[in-house]
Amino acid sequence: MRSAFAIVAVLLLGAAALWAGTDGFRAFTAEEARRIAVAEHPRPLPPVMLEDQQGRAFNLRDYRGKVVLLEFVYTRCPDLCAALGTSFERIREHISDSKLQNRVALFSVSFDPGHDGPDELAAYADRFGGPDAGWRFARPRDERELQALLEVCGVVVKPDGIGGYQHNAAIHMIDSNGNLVRILDYDAVDETLAQVRRLI
Amino acid sequence: MRWMKRWHKSDALSEAEPGRALVIAAGGVLFAVAAMPPVAAWLEATLVRHALLQVPMFVLSGVIIGGLIAGPVSAGPRSVGTMAVPLLLIAIFTLSFWMLPRWLDAARTDALTDLAKAVSLSLLGGVPLRLGWPRLYPVTKAFICANVVSMLAVLGWLYLLFPTRLCVNYLLSEQRILGQAMLMIAGMLGIFGAGVALYGAGGRRLVAIRGQEDAVRPENPEGVATLNAWVGRARPF
Numbered sequence: 001m002r003s004a005f006a007i008v009a010v011l012l013l014g015a016a017a018l019w020a021g022t023d024g025f026r027a028f029t030a031e032e033a034r035r036i037a038v039a040e041h042p043r044p045l046p047p048v049m050l051e052d053q054q055g056r057a058f059n060l061r062d063y064r065g066k067v068v069l070l071e072f073v074y075t076r077c078p079d080l081c082a083a084l085g086t087s088f089e090r091i092r093e094h095i096s097d098s099k100l101q102n103r104v105a106l107f108s109v110s111f112d113p114g115h116d117g118p119d120e121l122a123a124y125a126d127r128f129g130g131p132d133a134g135w136r137f138a139r140p141r142d143e144r145e146l147q148a149l150l151e152v153c154g155v156v157v158k159p160d161g162i163g164g165y166q167h168n169a170a171i172h173m174i175d176s177n178g179n180l181v182r183i184l185d186y187d188a189v190d191e192t193l194a195q196v197r198r199l200i
Numbered sequence: 201m202r203w204m205k206r207w208h209k210s211d212a213l214s215e216a217e218p219g220r221a222l223v224i225a226a227g228g229v230l231f232a233v234a235a236m237p238p239v240a241a242w243l244e245a246t247l248v249r250h251a252l253l254q255v256p257m258f259v260l261s262g263v264i265i266g267g268l269i270a271g272p273v274s275a276g277p278r279s280v281g282t283m284a285v286p287l288l289l290i291a292i293f294t295l296s297f298w299m300l301p302r303w304l305d306a307a308r309t310d311a312l313t314d315l316a317k318a319v320s321l322s323l324l325g326g327v328p329l330r331l332g333w334p335r336l337y338p339v340t341k342a343f344i345c346a347n348v349v350s351m352l353a354v355l356g357w358l359y360l361l362f363p364t365r366l367c368v369n370y371l372l373s374e375q376r377i378l379g380q381a382m383l384m385i386a387g388m389l390g391i392f393g394a395g396v397a398l399y400g401a402g403g404r405r406l407v408a409i410r411g412q413e414d415a416v417r418p419e420n421p422e423g424v425a426t427l428n429a430w431v432g433r434a435r436p437f
Contacts, residue, residue, distance in 0.1 A: 006285075007285055158371060
Protein backbone atom coordinates (compact mmCIF):
# COMPACT_ATOMS: atom_id res chain seq x y z
CA MET A 1 0.00 0.00 0.00
CA ARG A 2 2.79 2.38 0.98
CA SER A 3 4.51 1.51 -2.23
CA ALA A 4 1.40 2.40 -4.25
CA PHE A 5 1.13 5.78 -2.51
CA ALA A 6 4.79 6.44 -3.12
CA ILE A 7 4.45 5.51 -6.80
CA VAL A 8 1.50 7.88 -7.23
CA ALA A 9 3.34 10.66 -5.37
CA VAL A 10 6.48 10.24 -7.49
CA LEU A 11 4.43 10.12 -10.71
CA LEU A 12 2.63 13.34 -9.75
CA LEU A 13 5.80 15.14 -8.68
CA GLY A 14 7.73 13.92 -11.71
CA ALA A 15 4.98 14.95 -14.12
CA ALA A 16 4.78 18.34 -12.37
CA ALA A 17 8.54 18.82 -12.75
CA LEU A 18 8.40 17.96 -16.45
CA TRP A 19 5.33 20.17 -16.87
CA ALA A 20 7.11 23.10 -15.25
CA GLY A 21 10.32 22.39 -17.15
CA THR A 22 8.58 22.49 -20.53
CA ASP A 23 6.12 25.36 -19.93
CA GLY A 24 3.25 22.90 -19.89
CA PHE A 25 4.72 20.45 -22.43
CA ARG A 26 5.03 23.26 -24.97
CA ALA A 27 8.76 24.06 -24.92
CA PHE A 28 11.22 21.18 -25.21
CA THR A 29 13.98 23.29 -26.72
CA ALA A 30 15.51 26.65 -25.76
CA GLU A 31 14.18 28.11 -29.02
CA GLU A 32 10.58 27.21 -28.17
CA ALA A 33 11.11 28.46 -24.63
CA ARG A 34 12.33 31.91 -25.72
CA ARG A 35 9.33 32.35 -28.01
CA ILE A 36 6.86 31.51 -25.28
CA ALA A 37 8.71 33.69 -22.77
CA VAL A 38 8.61 36.71 -25.08
CA ALA A 39 4.95 36.20 -26.06
CA GLU A 40 3.91 35.97 -22.42
CA HIS A 41 6.27 38.63 -21.07
CA PRO A 42 7.23 41.23 -23.68
CA ARG A 43 10.61 42.77 -22.90
CA PRO A 44 12.09 46.20 -23.72
CA LEU A 45 14.96 46.26 -26.19
CA PRO A 46 18.20 47.80 -24.92
CA PRO A 47 19.46 50.98 -26.61
CA VAL A 48 21.60 50.09 -29.62
CA MET A 49 23.45 52.45 -31.94
CA LEU A 50 23.38 51.07 -35.45
CA GLU A 51 25.11 51.99 -38.70
CA ASP A 52 23.24 51.31 -41.92
CA GLN A 53 24.35 50.29 -45.42
CA GLN A 54 25.24 53.90 -46.22
CA GLY A 55 27.21 54.45 -43.02
CA ARG A 56 24.46 56.53 -41.39
CA ALA A 57 24.14 56.11 -37.62
CA PHE A 58 20.77 55.69 -35.96
CA ASN A 59 19.16 54.19 -32.90
CA LEU A 60 16.35 51.66 -32.87
CA ARG A 61 14.65 53.99 -30.41
CA ASP A 62 14.19 56.47 -33.25
CA TYR A 63 11.53 54.06 -34.51
CA ARG A 64 9.24 54.30 -31.51
CA GLY A 65 5.69 54.63 -32.73
CA LYS A 66 6.22 52.10 -35.51
CA VAL A 67 6.11 48.34 -35.48
CA VAL A 68 9.62 47.07 -36.10
CA LEU A 69 10.50 43.69 -37.58
CA LEU A 70 14.03 42.63 -36.81
CA GLU A 71 16.11 39.82 -38.25
CA PHE A 72 19.65 38.89 -37.26
CA VAL A 73 21.93 37.89 -40.11
CA TYR A 74 25.50 37.77 -41.35
CA THR A 75 26.07 38.62 -44.96
CA ARG A 76 28.16 35.52 -45.81
CA CYS A 77 25.42 33.18 -44.57
CA PRO A 78 24.71 30.54 -47.22
CA ASP A 79 21.27 29.39 -46.07
CA LEU A 80 19.12 30.60 -43.17
CA CYS A 81 19.74 34.32 -43.64
CA ALA A 82 18.79 34.09 -47.31
CA ALA A 83 15.52 32.42 -46.33
CA LEU A 84 14.91 35.17 -43.77
CA GLY A 85 15.69 37.81 -46.39
CA THR A 86 13.20 36.26 -48.79
CA SER A 87 10.53 36.40 -46.09
CA PHE A 88 11.32 40.07 -45.48
CA GLU A 89 11.08 40.71 -49.22
CA ARG A 90 7.58 39.25 -49.28
CA ILE A 91 6.60 41.16 -46.15
CA ARG A 92 7.83 44.40 -47.73
CA GLU A 93 5.73 43.72 -50.86
CA HIS A 94 2.60 43.25 -48.75
CA ILE A 95 3.30 46.31 -46.64
CA SER A 96 3.97 48.66 -49.56
CA ASP A 97 0.62 47.68 -51.10
CA SER A 98 -1.34 48.29 -47.93
CA LYS A 99 -2.20 50.76 -45.23
CA LEU A 100 0.73 49.43 -43.25
CA GLN A 101 3.18 51.51 -45.28
CA ASN A 102 5.10 53.98 -43.10
CA ARG A 103 3.86 52.21 -40.00
CA VAL A 104 6.19 49.24 -40.17
CA ALA A 105 9.99 49.25 -40.38
CA LEU A 106 12.17 46.28 -41.32
CA PHE A 107 15.75 45.85 -40.14
CA SER A 108 18.35 43.29 -41.04
CA VAL A 109 20.95 43.56 -38.28
CA SER A 110 24.31 41.87 -38.70
CA PHE A 111 25.75 40.01 -35.74
CA ASP A 112 29.10 39.94 -37.53
CA PRO A 113 29.95 43.68 -37.49
CA GLY A 114 33.67 42.96 -37.83
CA HIS A 115 33.12 41.68 -41.34
CA ASP A 116 29.85 43.31 -42.36
CA GLY A 117 30.64 46.98 -43.04
CA PRO A 118 28.41 49.34 -45.05
CA ASP A 119 29.71 47.95 -48.37
CA GLU A 120 28.97 44.34 -47.45
CA LEU A 121 25.55 45.35 -46.10
CA ALA A 122 24.74 47.27 -49.29
CA ALA A 123 25.75 44.30 -51.46
CA TYR A 124 23.69 42.02 -49.25
CA ALA A 125 20.69 44.38 -49.51
CA ASP A 126 20.90 44.23 -53.32
CA ARG A 127 20.24 40.49 -53.16
CA PHE A 128 16.78 41.29 -51.80
CA GLY A 129 15.82 44.19 -54.05
CA GLY A 130 17.92 46.83 -52.28
CA PRO A 131 17.25 48.95 -49.22
CA ASP A 132 14.57 51.60 -49.02
CA ALA A 133 12.99 53.80 -46.36
CA GLY A 134 11.10 50.81 -44.99
CA TRP A 135 13.95 48.27 -44.85
CA ARG A 136 17.42 49.11 -43.63
CA PHE A 137 20.46 46.88 -43.31
CA ALA A 138 22.65 47.71 -40.36
CA ARG A 139 25.37 46.63 -37.98
CA PRO A 140 25.73 47.55 -34.30
CA ARG A 141 28.58 49.96 -33.58
CA ASP A 142 29.38 48.61 -30.17
CA GLU A 143 30.12 44.94 -29.47
CA ARG A 144 28.65 45.14 -25.96
CA GLU A 145 25.44 46.67 -27.25
CA LEU A 146 25.24 43.90 -29.84
CA GLN A 147 25.64 41.23 -27.17
CA ALA A 148 22.98 42.92 -24.99
CA LEU A 149 20.59 43.00 -27.96
CA LEU A 150 21.22 39.34 -28.85
CA GLU A 151 20.79 38.38 -25.20
CA VAL A 152 17.41 40.11 -24.89
CA CYS A 153 16.24 38.56 -28.16
CA GLY A 154 17.55 35.12 -27.17
CA VAL A 155 19.71 34.80 -30.27
CA VAL A 156 22.70 32.47 -29.87
CA VAL A 157 25.48 32.73 -32.44
CA LYS A 158 28.07 29.96 -32.62
CA PRO A 159 31.10 29.95 -34.93
CA ASP A 160 30.72 26.86 -37.12
CA GLY A 161 34.44 26.21 -37.36
CA ILE A 162 34.60 26.83 -41.12
CA GLY A 163 34.45 30.61 -41.07
CA GLY A 164 30.69 31.03 -40.71
CA TYR A 165 28.15 30.89 -37.91
CA GLN A 166 25.23 28.80 -36.77
CA HIS A 167 22.43 30.84 -35.28
CA ASN A 168 18.74 30.65 -34.51
CA ALA A 169 16.82 32.45 -37.23
CA ALA A 170 13.48 34.12 -36.57
CA ILE A 171 11.45 37.26 -37.14
CA HIS A 172 11.50 39.47 -34.04
CA MET A 173 8.52 41.78 -33.68
CA ILE A 174 8.87 45.01 -31.67
CA ASP A 175 5.79 47.03 -30.83
CA SER A 176 5.47 50.81 -31.04
CA ASN A 177 6.72 51.16 -27.45
CA GLY A 178 9.99 49.43 -28.20
CA ASN A 179 9.11 46.10 -26.58
CA LEU A 180 9.95 42.76 -28.12
CA VAL A 181 6.49 41.19 -28.19
CA ARG A 182 6.74 38.19 -30.47
CA ILE A 183 9.25 35.85 -32.09
CA LEU A 184 8.02 34.12 -35.23
CA ASP A 185 9.34 31.43 -37.56
CA TYR A 186 11.67 32.76 -40.23
CA ASP A 187 9.21 31.70 -42.96
CA ALA A 188 5.98 32.69 -41.18
CA VAL A 189 5.15 35.60 -43.51
CA ASP A 190 1.36 35.41 -43.24
CA GLU A 191 1.39 35.03 -39.48
CA THR A 192 3.81 37.95 -39.17
CA LEU A 193 1.55 40.18 -41.26
CA ALA A 194 -1.47 39.13 -39.21
CA GLN A 195 0.35 39.96 -35.98
CA VAL A 196 1.49 43.31 -37.38
CA ARG A 197 -2.10 44.22 -38.28
CA ARG A 198 -3.17 43.27 -34.78
CA LEU A 199 -0.59 45.59 -33.25
CA ILE A 200 -1.42 48.61 -35.41
CA MET B 201 31.12 -16.26 -19.06
CA ARG B 202 32.15 -14.85 -15.72
CA TRP B 203 31.69 -11.18 -16.59
CA MET B 204 28.08 -11.85 -17.48
CA LYS B 205 27.53 -13.62 -14.19
CA ARG B 206 29.01 -10.67 -12.37
CA TRP B 207 26.68 -8.31 -14.21
CA HIS B 208 23.74 -10.31 -12.87
CA LYS B 209 25.02 -10.00 -9.36
CA SER B 210 24.12 -6.35 -9.22
CA ASP B 211 24.56 -6.00 -5.50
CA ALA B 212 28.24 -6.82 -5.56
CA LEU B 213 29.23 -3.31 -4.53
CA SER B 214 27.59 -3.21 -1.14
CA GLU B 215 28.83 -6.67 -0.31
CA ALA B 216 32.38 -5.56 -0.83
CA GLU B 217 32.57 -4.15 2.71
CA PRO B 218 36.35 -3.81 3.08
CA GLY B 219 36.73 -1.50 0.11
CA ARG B 220 33.46 0.35 0.71
CA ALA B 221 34.87 3.60 2.06
CA LEU B 222 37.31 3.71 -0.81
CA VAL B 223 34.59 3.07 -3.38
CA ILE B 224 32.38 5.78 -1.93
CA ALA B 225 35.29 8.21 -1.91
CA ALA B 226 35.71 7.36 -5.59
CA GLY B 227 32.09 8.43 -6.13
CA GLY B 228 32.83 11.78 -4.51
CA VAL B 229 35.95 12.20 -6.60
CA LEU B 230 34.04 11.32 -9.78
CA PHE B 231 31.40 13.93 -8.93
CA ALA B 232 34.04 16.55 -8.14
CA VAL B 233 35.96 15.86 -11.34
CA ALA B 234 32.84 16.08 -13.54
CA ALA B 235 31.74 19.29 -11.79
CA MET B 236 35.16 20.97 -11.58
CA PRO B 237 35.00 24.16 -13.69
CA PRO B 238 37.80 23.48 -16.21
CA VAL B 239 36.81 19.82 -16.63
CA ALA B 240 33.10 20.66 -16.73
CA ALA B 241 33.77 23.32 -19.37
CA TRP B 242 35.65 20.75 -21.46
CA LEU B 243 32.96 18.12 -21.01
CA GLU B 244 30.19 20.56 -21.89
CA ALA B 245 32.03 22.02 -24.87
CA THR B 246 30.54 19.39 -27.19
CA LEU B 247 27.10 17.85 -27.12
CA VAL B 248 28.43 14.28 -27.17
CA ARG B 249 30.69 14.77 -24.16
CA HIS B 250 27.95 16.67 -22.32
CA ALA B 251 25.20 14.10 -22.85
CA LEU B 252 27.16 10.86 -23.01
CA LEU B 253 30.07 11.51 -20.68
CA GLN B 254 29.31 14.16 -18.07
CA VAL B 255 25.69 13.16 -17.44
CA PRO B 256 26.61 9.46 -16.92
CA MET B 257 29.52 10.55 -14.71
CA PHE B 258 27.15 12.36 -12.34
CA VAL B 259 24.72 9.46 -12.33
CA LEU B 260 27.52 6.98 -11.70
CA SER B 261 28.84 9.12 -8.82
CA GLY B 262 25.36 8.90 -7.29
CA VAL B 263 25.23 5.16 -7.87
CA ILE B 264 28.52 4.77 -6.04
CA ILE B 265 27.62 7.17 -3.23
CA GLY B 266 24.27 5.39 -2.90
CA GLY B 267 26.18 2.30 -1.78
CA LEU B 268 26.76 4.14 1.49
CA ILE B 269 23.06 4.03 2.32
CA ALA B 270 22.12 0.85 0.51
CA GLY B 271 23.90 -1.94 2.34
CA PRO B 272 23.56 -5.53 1.20
CA VAL B 273 20.18 -6.50 -0.23
CA SER B 274 19.91 -9.49 2.08
CA ALA B 275 20.35 -7.31 5.17
CA GLY B 276 18.68 -4.18 3.90
CA PRO B 277 15.62 -2.71 5.58
CA ARG B 278 12.33 -4.04 4.24
CA SER B 279 11.05 -0.52 3.59
CA VAL B 280 13.70 -0.02 0.92
CA GLY B 281 12.52 -3.16 -0.82
CA THR B 282 8.94 -1.92 -1.05
CA MET B 283 10.19 1.40 -2.37
CA ALA B 284 12.17 -0.06 -5.27
CA VAL B 285 9.70 1.05 -7.95
CA PRO B 286 9.16 4.61 -6.64
CA LEU B 287 12.93 5.00 -6.30
CA LEU B 288 13.41 3.90 -9.86
CA LEU B 289 10.72 6.31 -11.03
CA ILE B 290 12.54 9.19 -9.31
CA ALA B 291 15.67 8.27 -11.25
CA ILE B 292 13.75 7.98 -14.54
CA PHE B 293 12.08 11.38 -14.11
CA THR B 294 15.37 13.02 -13.19
CA LEU B 295 17.15 11.57 -16.21
CA SER B 296 14.23 12.47 -18.50
CA PHE B 297 14.33 16.07 -17.29
CA TRP B 298 18.01 16.47 -18.12
CA MET B 299 17.50 14.74 -21.47
CA LEU B 300 15.38 17.70 -22.58
CA PRO B 301 17.43 19.73 -25.07
CA ARG B 302 16.19 22.89 -23.39
CA TRP B 303 17.74 22.04 -20.03
CA LEU B 304 20.94 20.64 -21.45
CA ASP B 305 21.21 23.96 -23.25
CA ALA B 306 20.47 25.96 -20.12
CA ALA B 307 23.05 24.02 -18.12
CA ARG B 308 25.68 25.03 -20.66
CA THR B 309 25.12 28.74 -20.15
CA ASP B 310 23.73 29.12 -16.63
CA ALA B 311 25.94 28.19 -13.67
CA LEU B 312 23.03 27.68 -11.28
CA THR B 313 21.24 25.33 -13.69
CA ASP B 314 24.52 23.49 -14.18
CA LEU B 315 24.85 23.02 -10.43
CA ALA B 316 21.24 21.83 -10.19
CA LYS B 317 21.98 19.36 -12.98
CA ALA B 318 25.07 17.97 -11.22
CA VAL B 319 23.40 17.61 -7.83
CA SER B 320 20.08 16.24 -9.07
CA LEU B 321 21.63 13.73 -11.49
CA SER B 322 23.76 12.40 -8.66
CA LEU B 323 21.30 12.52 -5.75
CA LEU B 324 17.98 12.03 -7.56
CA GLY B 325 19.36 9.99 -10.47
CA GLY B 326 22.22 7.83 -9.27
CA VAL B 327 21.37 7.32 -5.58
CA PRO B 328 17.76 6.12 -6.09
CA LEU B 329 18.96 3.91 -8.93
CA ARG B 330 21.48 2.32 -6.58
CA LEU B 331 18.90 1.83 -3.83
CA GLY B 332 16.06 0.59 -6.00
CA TRP B 333 17.75 -1.45 -8.71
CA PRO B 334 18.98 -4.47 -6.70
CA ARG B 335 15.49 -4.84 -5.18
CA LEU B 336 13.74 -5.10 -8.52
CA TYR B 337 12.57 -8.38 -10.00
CA PRO B 338 14.78 -9.66 -12.82
CA VAL B 339 11.87 -9.34 -15.25
CA THR B 340 11.46 -5.66 -14.28
CA LYS B 341 15.18 -5.12 -14.72
CA ALA B 342 15.13 -6.75 -18.14
CA PHE B 343 12.09 -4.67 -19.12
CA ILE B 344 13.86 -1.46 -18.12
CA CYS B 345 17.08 -2.45 -19.89
CA ALA B 346 15.18 -3.20 -23.08
CA ASN B 347 13.41 0.15 -22.82
CA VAL B 348 16.66 2.02 -22.28
CA VAL B 349 18.10 0.43 -25.42
CA SER B 350 15.06 1.25 -27.56
CA MET B 351 14.82 4.78 -26.15
CA LEU B 352 18.49 5.40 -26.91
CA ALA B 353 17.96 4.17 -30.46
CA VAL B 354 14.89 6.36 -31.01
CA LEU B 355 16.59 9.43 -29.52
CA GLY B 356 19.72 8.73 -31.55
CA TRP B 357 17.67 8.48 -34.72
CA LEU B 358 15.88 11.73 -33.85
CA TYR B 359 19.14 13.58 -33.20
CA LEU B 360 20.66 12.19 -36.36
CA LEU B 361 17.80 13.17 -38.66
CA PHE B 362 16.40 16.33 -37.06
CA PRO B 363 17.02 19.06 -39.66
CA THR B 364 17.52 21.98 -37.27
CA ARG B 365 19.39 22.39 -34.05
CA LEU B 366 17.64 21.16 -30.91
CA CYS B 367 20.21 22.87 -28.70
CA VAL B 368 21.06 26.44 -29.61
CA ASN B 369 24.43 26.18 -27.88
CA TYR B 370 25.64 23.30 -30.02
CA LEU B 371 26.30 22.93 -33.71
CA LEU B 372 24.14 20.81 -35.97
CA SER B 373 27.15 18.62 -36.76
CA GLU B 374 27.52 17.81 -33.04
CA GLN B 375 23.86 16.90 -32.86
CA ARG B 376 24.39 14.40 -35.67
CA ILE B 377 27.47 12.95 -33.98
CA LEU B 378 25.43 12.54 -30.79
CA GLY B 379 22.76 10.74 -32.81
CA GLN B 380 25.33 8.37 -34.31
CA ALA B 381 26.90 7.76 -30.91
CA MET B 382 23.52 7.00 -29.33
CA LEU B 383 22.65 4.58 -32.11
CA MET B 384 26.01 2.86 -31.71
CA ILE B 385 25.60 2.56 -27.94
CA ALA B 386 22.04 1.26 -28.40
CA GLY B 387 23.35 -1.32 -30.86
CA MET B 388 26.13 -2.45 -28.54
CA LEU B 389 23.83 -2.61 -25.51
CA GLY B 390 21.30 -4.52 -27.59
CA ILE B 391 23.89 -7.10 -28.59
CA PHE B 392 25.17 -7.26 -25.01
CA GLY B 393 21.64 -7.70 -23.68
CA ALA B 394 20.90 -10.42 -26.21
CA GLY B 395 24.14 -12.12 -25.20
CA VAL B 396 23.22 -12.04 -21.54
CA ALA B 397 19.70 -13.28 -22.24
CA LEU B 398 20.70 -16.11 -24.56
CA TYR B 399 24.10 -17.25 -23.44
CA GLY B 400 24.68 -15.56 -20.08
CA ALA B 401 23.89 -16.90 -16.65
CA GLY B 402 20.15 -16.24 -17.00
CA GLY B 403 19.80 -18.05 -20.31
CA ARG B 404 21.78 -21.05 -19.20
CA ARG B 405 19.80 -21.30 -15.98
CA LEU B 406 16.54 -21.36 -17.86
CA VAL B 407 17.88 -24.10 -20.08
CA ALA B 408 18.93 -25.98 -16.95
CA ILE B 409 15.41 -25.71 -15.50
CA ARG B 410 13.87 -27.27 -18.57
CA GLY B 411 12.93 -30.88 -17.88
CA GLN B 412 13.25 -30.39 -14.15
CA GLU B 413 9.91 -28.70 -13.55
CA ASP B 414 8.98 -31.26 -10.92
CA ALA B 415 11.89 -30.15 -8.78
CA VAL B 416 10.50 -26.66 -8.38
CA ARG B 417 6.92 -27.40 -7.40
CA PRO B 418 5.71 -25.55 -4.25
CA GLU B 419 5.74 -28.76 -2.23
CA ASN B 420 9.47 -28.90 -2.72
CA PRO B 421 10.75 -25.77 -0.93
CA GLU B 422 14.33 -26.73 -1.48
CA GLY B 423 13.81 -26.82 -5.22
CA VAL B 424 11.98 -23.49 -5.15
CA ALA B 425 14.78 -21.92 -3.14
CA THR B 426 17.31 -23.24 -5.63
CA LEU B 427 15.29 -21.81 -8.52
CA ASN B 428 15.01 -18.47 -6.77
CA ALA B 429 18.74 -18.39 -6.26
CA TRP B 430 19.32 -19.37 -9.88
CA VAL B 431 17.16 -16.68 -11.44
CA GLY B 432 18.41 -14.12 -8.96
CA ARG B 433 14.97 -13.33 -7.64
CA ALA B 434 14.73 -10.26 -5.46
CA ARG B 435 13.77 -10.36 -1.83
CA PRO B 436 10.00 -10.80 -1.47
CA PHE B 437 8.28 -7.45 -1.09
